[in-house]
Amino acid sequence: MTASRSTRRQWMQLPARIVSEPGTLCLPEQPGVNIDAVLDQLRNGTYTRPFVIDDGRSRRLHFGLDFVQSEMCIDDPDALNFAYTRMMMAFLLFAPRPQHIVLVGLGGGSLTRYCYRQLPRTRITTIEIDGDVIDLSEWFELPEDDERLQLIHADAADYFATTREEPDVVLIDACDGKGVAPAMRDPSFYRNLHRHMRDDGVLVMNLIGKARDVQEHLELMASVFDGGIITHNLRRDGNRLAFAFRDPNYKPDWTTLQRRSTAMQEQFGLDFPDFVRKLRRSRIVPSLSEL
Known part of the structure; x- marks a missing residue:
């Protein structure tokens, strides 16, 4: 089936410094989630959902803090970075x-x-x-x-x-x-x-x-x-x-x-x-x- 696309408003945005990264941390979570528990999972590597870190120059898709799945240059989104x-x-x-x-x-x-x-x-x-x-x-x-x-x-x-x-x-x-x-x-x-x-x-x-x-x-x-x-x-x-x-x-x-x-x-x-x-x-x- 053809996929439906959602909007950024459905993603929780937090300062990425809380996970020792620059920029913005974007999580697929709704308001009301236990954010402390989510952050603990991110830090110990048990968080199971993909997330984004945006430092203003690049936007990275992560499957964990130690694993960058994809990266896009904001000024040149069509470039192949890897x-x-x-x-x-x-x-x-x-x-x-x-x-x-x-x-x-x-x-x-x-x-x-x-x-x-x-x-x-x-x-x-x-x-x-x-x-x-x-x-x-x-x-x-x-x-x-x-x-x-x-x-x-x-x-x-x-x-x-x-x-x-x-x-x-x-x-x-x-x-x-x-x-x-x-x-x-x-x-x-x-x-x-x-x-x-x-x-x-x-x-x-x-x-x-x-x-x-x-x-x-x-x-x-x-x-x-x-x-x-x-x-x-x-x-x-x-x-x-x-x-x-x-x-x-x-x-x-x-x-x-x-x-x-x-x-x-x-x-x-x-x-x-x-x-x-x-x-x-x-x-x-x-x-x-x-x-």
Whole structure:
């Protein structure tokens, strides 16, 4: 179903100094809540709802005081602040004219905003399971739904099990405070996703969390995607990205991609030549047996 958007007036705003941060703390709580109990939960890491800290320069979505899920520059809301989100856009090297992108995980809307602004001929569908995260979308200047953009409140596993859509690109950035959302640790999720993608489709997934959990997701992907899976570690962020291709016979032509990357850098303002160099040096997992 299409998601409804709430307004900022439904959020409690407090001075962020009460949690040793500058700016304003925005909580998904109504007046009358036991604020002392909420603050205790924030400080000891047991608060279970997302929240925002706004310092006047940037606006950050948190799943805990120690975990920043997304960040938006107030003066440049469409910029991709995190290295891993910029690197995820490397899918354009392999699918330069996508017709339909499905994003799993809204977060602060960085990838949704960027794709919507930079790819005016592309339809964008974003799947988000957490209603509180959807309620935050106005804080992060997410465009309203239109003929090109649709925000859907749903479990991505249910979406791919039932959708009739055939996206040519799927971007998965669905994390909680511990890593990749546990609901995706299921072979049927990857099978359904693979079944619905176009024949030349590209999947990019942000893998973060414990090493054994990341390895399990790679094994699940390799059991479904018969072609090579390119994995790249971002040392500074601690993220690992996996690029998988629906066509089992697809092999990147790195010379052509390097030539294409210069024009793409000028068009999108991202360092596509560096993306090519990094991906070319990255690990390629051709089959489950070689994981």
